[in-house]
Amino acid sequence: MSTQERNFRILRGGGPSGSPAEFQSYSLELNEHATVLDALEWIRVEQAPDLMYRHSCHHGSCGTCGMTVNGKPKLACLTKVEDLAAGDIKLEPLVGMEPLGDLAVSPVPLMSAYPANSGYIRESEVNKDAARPEVVDRFERFENCIECGLCMAACPVGDEFQGPAVLAALNRELAKTPERRAEILHAAGRPDGVYRCERALECSRVCPTAVYPAKHIMELRKELEKESGAE
Amino acid sequence: MKKYHVVVIGGGGTGAAIAYDLVKRGFNATVLDRGELTSGTTGRHHGQLHCGARYAVGDREIARECMEETNTLRKIASESLESNYGLFVALNDEDEAFAPTFINACLESGIPAEKVPRKQALLMEPKLSEKIGTVVQVPDGTIDAWRLPLQFFAGAQQGGAVIRPFCPVTGIDIEGGRAVAVRIRDLIQRQDERIEADLIVNATGAWAPQITKFAGIDIPITPAPGTMLAVRKRLCNMVISHLHPSGDGDIIVPQRGLSIIGTTQYKTDDPDDIKVPREDVDFLYRCADEMVPEFSKQPFHAAWIAARPLAGKSESIEDGRGLSRDFVCVNHGEHDDVQGLMSVIGGKATVLRAMAEKTVDAVCHELGVQEPCTTTETPLPSHRQYYRKGAK
Numbered sequence: 001m002s003t004q005e006r007n008f009r010i011l012r013g014g015g016p017s018g019s020p021a022e023f024q025s026y027s028l029e030l031n032e033h034a035t036v037l038d039a040l041e042w043i044r045v046e047q048a049p050d051l052m053y054r055h056s057c058h059h060g061s062c063g064t065c066g067m068t069v070n071g072k073p074k075l076a077c078l079t080k081v082e083d084l085a086a087g088d089i090k091l092e093p094l095v096g097m098e099p100l101g102d103l104a105v106s107p108v109p110l111m112s113a114y115p116a117n118s119g120y121i122r123e124s125e126v127n128k129d130a131a132r133p134e135v136v137d138r139f140e141r142f143e144n145c146i147e148c149g150l151c152m153a154a155c156p157v158g159d160e161f162q163g164p165a166v167l168a169a170l171n172r173e174l175a176k177t178p179e180r181r182a183e184i185l186h187a188a189g190r191p192d193g194v195y196r197c198e199r200a201l202e203c204s205r206v207c208p209t210a211v212y213p214a215k216h217i218m219e220l221r222k223e224l225e226k227e228s229g230a231e
Numbered sequence: 232m233k234k235y236h237v238v239v240i241g242g243g244g245t246g247a248a249i250a251y252d253l254v255k256r257g258f259n260a261t262v263l264d265r266g267e268l269t270s271g272t273t274g275r276h277h278g279q280l281h282c283g284a285r286y287a288v289g290d291r292e293i294a295r296e297c298m299e300e301t302n303t304l305r306k307i308a309s310e311s312l313e314s315n316y317g318l319f320v321a322l323n324d325e326d327e328a329f330a331p332t333f334i335n336a337c338l339e340s341g342i343p344a345e346k347v348p349r350k351q352a353l354l355m356e357p358k359l360s361e362k363i364g365t366v367v368q369v370p371d372g373t374i375d376a377w378r379l380p381l382q383f384f385a386g387a388q389q390g391g392a393v394i395r396p397f398c399p400v401t402g403i404d405i406e407g408g409r410a411v412a413v414r415i416r417d418l419i420q421r422q423d424e425r426i427e428a429d430l431i432v433n434a435t436g437a438w439a440p441q442i443t444k445f446a447g448i449d450i451p452i453t454p455a456p457g458t459m460l461a462v463r464k465r466l467c468n469m470v471i472s473h474l475h476p477s478g479d480g481d482i483i484v485p486q487r488g489l490s491i492i493g494t495t496q497y498k499t500d501d502p503d504d505i506k507v508p509r510e511d512v513d514f515l516y517r518c519a520d521e522m523v524p525e526f527s528k529q530p531f532h533a534a535w536i537a538a539r540p541l542a543g544k545s546e547s548i549e550d551g552r553g554l555s556r557d558f559v560c561v562n563h564g565e566h567d568d569v570q571g572l573m574s575v576i577g578g579k580a581t582v583l584r585a586m587a588e589k590t591v592d593a594v595c596h597e598l599g600v601q602e603p604c605t606t607t608e609t610p611l612p613s614h615r616q617y618y619r620k621g622a623k
Binding site: 015035053059062078119133141144210 | 266314354399416461489509615
């Protein structure tokens with residue numbers, strides 16, 4: 001197995017402690033399979049025991065390890081170091097969250113923006129016509145969105161925007177609970193809603209789980225247009 | 232009643248459920264984790280909601296508990312579960328010979344195992360291998376390994392628990408043979424702190440000896456890492472398991488748009504020093520293809536490793552497969568002459584609530600509190616509630 005030495009420049013400090021944020025360098029040998037999260041784990045164990053970063057599932061399902069890798073929002077666990085350009089790798093906390101220090105952030109701004117009563121389960125799209133156990137009404141699965149906030153970080157629209165993740169969740173709610181149509185479209189059509197979208201499509205580009213938030217925003221716009229046409 | 236303060240060390244699934252149970256029974260609770268919540272073993276869990284079928288032949292009681300807890304979680308945390316049942320599939324003559332024993336053991340454990348005609352199984356899961364023989368349907372499912380604990384944390388927080396990630400423990404103060412306080416380094420505030428406790432619960436899993444060491448206690452735990460492999464396509468809706476006595480690479484868990492095969496098992500001394508052995512990846516692909524032949528043709532998504540905590544010392548464990556996955560609550564006041572400190576060891580994600588119930592029963596007994604457990608009925612708050620503005 002081939003290994004290569006790589007240098008990480010990690011923004012340390014910052015957050016509520018008021019300690020100044022500054023880059024620190026860490027070098028280590030990595031094999032061709034190593035992800036940015038693997039690298040962070042080994043840096044913490046071998047060089048920086050107090051390094052703060054978020055992680056949980058290590059396979060792109062929890063959405064906790066979003067960070068800025070060489071200026072782009074990415075999940076550390078799904079980003080292979082080998083795929084990053086040669087030279088130093090720069091790691092900074094994810095934009096749009098509350099910084100806690102080092103690479104750790106609190107997702108309070110994102111989680112608070114989600115519609116309060118939206119569910120997390122949907123019907124599975126796989127083998128839809130398949131037979132089922134008698135006791136299972138429908139095959140179900142979790143929503144694609146892992147609430148990582150990469151789309152919010154990549155979106156060029158500034159403040160006063162609910163943002164791609166939340167609007168995508170609204171459109172999913174519309175599909176699942178059509179009886180809430182009026183309430184959902186009202187939320188989507190607010191001044192901080194779908195009309196603030198500039199169609200830059202950055203959200204869909206960075207989404208690690210193929211939610212395609214931009215598509216959901218377009219669909220919501222169409223639904224809103226239908227409503228205004230009907231008046 | 233005096234409002235006792237219990238400090239729980241370890242913010243994994245067990246710590247989450249213990250904190251929730253504590254506040255429901257009227258305790259003050261603080262949870263500490265050295266890093267993000269569920270960043271040790273819990274979050275990297277394979278994601279199987281175990282109805283107990285896998286354990287039934289070896290241990291009916293554990294299987295029965297898994298079944299009960301599966302039903303309870305479906306009641307209180309349905310948003311963190313894909314409840315699609317599972318199929319155990321026989322792949323060879325040995326499996327066929329094992330099938331009747333397996334079905335009997337399930338039924339004796341209260342698990343509604345049901346033989347499904349082969350043709351019907353292929354209608355339920357068209358990607359299954361044509362070579363399957365006997366198929367048994369059981370009430371397995373999929374857990375979101377991050378959001379299920381988060382629902383418990385949200386419930387705990389709602390009840391007043393203080394949950395502090397990024398606060399590694401640096402010491403335990405012992406006075407007159409009793410653990411009275413935990414010393415931490417708050418990495419967020421960059422300050423040291425001393426937290427007084429009426430009782431300390433060590434729920435750090437594979438890291439438990441690192442905590443008891445602060446109280447001069449050595450507890451026998453062997454970290455047993457195992458590898459999981461995910462491909463980027465949901466090939467099935469039900470959990471697919473190899474119908475044989477427990478082994479490596481014998482369970483495919485679907486989750487969102489992924490299919491995840493696991494696992495393997497080693498033993499190690501340091502739960503922080505684990506790396507995916509590359510031979511595991513090839514091995515897991517082969518195992519998955521036996522059950523679902525298209526598995527290895529899908530795009531690679533991720534391979535990762537998690538350190539289970541097995542009760543027992545490394546030298547007395549072969550590969551750990553034979554060891555019970557049961558859970559033990561050790562009161563160090565009875566075993567090691569340090570009062571006010573307990574360690575919870577072992578266990579499985581599916582039974583996190585039951586582990587918490589037994590632990591908090593022991594806490595109540597120790598502190599002379601008589602409050603029954605009430606965590607089986609009320610649905611937990613949404614996982615998002617934990618992070619909502621003003622939730623703290």
